[in-house]
Amino acid sequence: MTDKYAQLVHHGVGRNVAKKLGLPQPAALRRYQPGQPLITGPVLVQGNSADADNLAAELLSWDLDVRRHAVPREKLGAIILALDEVASPGDLEKPILTAAASLRDLAPGGRVVTVSRPASEADSPAAAAARQGIDGFLRSLAKELRGGATGNGIVLRQGVQATSASSLAALRFFLSGRSAFVDGQFITVSSASGEPARDVDQPLAGKIAVVTGAARGIGAAIARTLHRDGATLILVDVPAAGDQLAAVANEVRGTALQLDISRDDAGQRIIGHAAQRHGRLDIMVHNAGITRDKLLANMDHSKWSSVIGINITAQLRINEALLASEHFRESPRIVSVASTSGIAGNRGQTNYAASKAGVMGMVRASAPLLAAHGGSINAVAPGFIETEMTARIPFAVREIGRRLNSLQQGGRPTDVAETIAFLASDAAAGINGEVLRVCGQNMVGA
Template sequence: MTDRYASFVQSGAGRALVKRLGLPDPPRLRRHTPGDPLVPGPVLLGTAAGSRLAEPVTKVLTFAGVELRDPVAATDDPVRYAGLVYDATGITDSTGLRQLYDFFHPHARSLTPSGRVIVLGTPPAECGSPREATAQRALEGLTRSIGKEFGRGVTAQLVYVTKDGDAGTLTSLESTLRFLLSGRSAYVSGQVVRIGAGTATAPADWDRPLDGQVVLVTGAARGIGAALATVLARDGAQVVALDVPSAGDALAEVANEIGGSAVQLDLTAPDAPTRLAEHLAARHGRVDVVVHNAGITRDKTLGRMDPDRWDQVIDVNLSSQERINDVLLERDLIPAGGRIVSVSSIAGIAGNRGQTNYATSKAGVIGLVDSLTPVLRERGISLNAVAPGFIETRLTARIPLMLREAGRRMNSMAQGGLPVDVAETIGWLAWPASGAVTGNVVRVCGQSLLGA
């Protein structure tokens, strides 16, 4: 679906009109292309006094080919930066927050379009005193405000890194920095990512971080699911693409294009989990990554909704995920080091008129992440969710024009996202290197103005 307004804004006449009338100005976002450098310019790395992550961050970013600059030497430097990274783990009370101002104030206008801002902190629950926890929680307001202020496609994220880290923590810190600095995170902004301890394995080739992985993608015939299958295969995965029999032709086309396999299965059938488990065991012996993408909408206001609309949405979007997880885990088909990624929605966070069934199911997905993460952590399996906002698909193309335009513009990017934006985010969570990233719900919404 084409965003004609965004295309017009990129023209000479459009830019002049936008500036004169103060209209929304959708920037051209930097998205990932294989072979691209991680960032298109130098990155400025700042550190609060007493911080603990500057050394490993310097090591991993230097290894990744990033040119790092020091803020002391850069005071009078006219260089434009592709990223600003700040280690705030040393801030232990509210007076220390002044260090954030001292770093960001002189460099706020030095970022290139689609620049990246990353602040590293300590999880408030792990802080040694109430004052430290207060200061670390304050970082969320900083990063979310930066995401709304800086414009021009700039993204801003907060990454909380556990104090009780291990080798897996540092590997997942690297995978997270690589994702957030790159074009893969073009439509992810204002997010809080938590990295704990866990098993994580760096790939031999960061351009193919899923080499050797067997990945199941449900709802893979079209839209976000098809983009998922394409991105995960590009990253080296052997993709098992699943969808309902009625989408068989489109599913086969996707599977053929990526060199994967197709499974036609209605996930609401009573025997679906068993049949799926038997197929994966017979063909692959395991499944390293399960991506629960299949979902439907059956919109009506609650007072006008018939029982079937409610039941179908809950069953497909939530209950089927639980049933599949139960069987795959019971049969040990997801090994230690495995990944489960579920697709939620900002509707599950903010609610949506006419979608009580859909919002309930997607909030339930977030509940699944919250409740099942501690259980899976003991088995060495990570569980995360992504919550897309307005994504340009055939479903959003059916939304009435004015509502569609509101959905596109009511975020910091002033535009809708693309299916590939969701796929890239899920890809990062699926990487073996991201094993210590678990229990997260990451919004892919251009920092929507709706919800938290």
């Protein structure tokens, strides 16, 4: 779906009118294209910790132009702010205000990334205050950035270094165009697990992946992105979508499995298909989902039970089958599609929001089960994404949904797909039980 407003306010009369009236002028986002540079322009690494020095050295090995001190009026591709050693709120001022002096030099589509430690009950009150303060600082800064620039953070749990495989994978993701619609968010790296990608352009090479709900929209975009990144695909959707499913499967050179995932034997059917054709399964992407919107006062059994059944109960049943199977044992990855509706709620979507919040709870509770096999499970929570479904929303409501985030536009299905591909990679193995929002940083709600 095309955002005609965004096109209008960037050209000629439309641009002039938008400026005079103070209307939103959403910037064109820097999205990933194979073969493009990771980041354009120098990367400024701020901070005096050992992790800051180590990150600068690592970025140099990526053939990036790294600065440890700002050069006045030099356009920057990114600013990395190492705040991993702050011990009290007073420790925040110097590194943050030093970085602030370079914000005007951040290029369009630039990136700001913080590296910090989580606040915990084991910390002193002063250390916990400082570490939690980074959360409010980064989310506020992300709302101030312009020109399609984004701000995100990496949180390192105890024992995890900034140069661990998953920490660097998160940094590469945030710096790249793959994270174009991820803004004001944190990724927690909980362990030193993970292996650097042998080929950063095809990090899923040799992997066998299943995508449910793959016939159209976000599911089809996920299939195309995983295929581009080297995975072999098994695509699942309901028999009614058989023709579209076959078309997508042919496009990505995968196989199609027509299946209602709410069936009791859906997990066994998926495993059997993967085992017969490939001998194993490495990645499971739960994308299939439905909406049956009604105010709760008008909700009936059919609308409630169908949404819960497809959106969360089916995932639980399939995951149970996967975890019991010998064919899903070698560093298995599960990525589920949740929704920001499950975080902030949405009028008329009590059933949908309950199901998507349920996905997040499932992911957190399942993380130890996957870790026992060297695997991981995470969720992606999209906000307003330009799809056939959002195209049917009334015009005024659709425009509000598009503009009510820091980037002032809707995301694309590829934005969700890029995030899923990152979380499905072995380099991201140390990220487990997380929910990462792909919403352009919603301006209201949680």
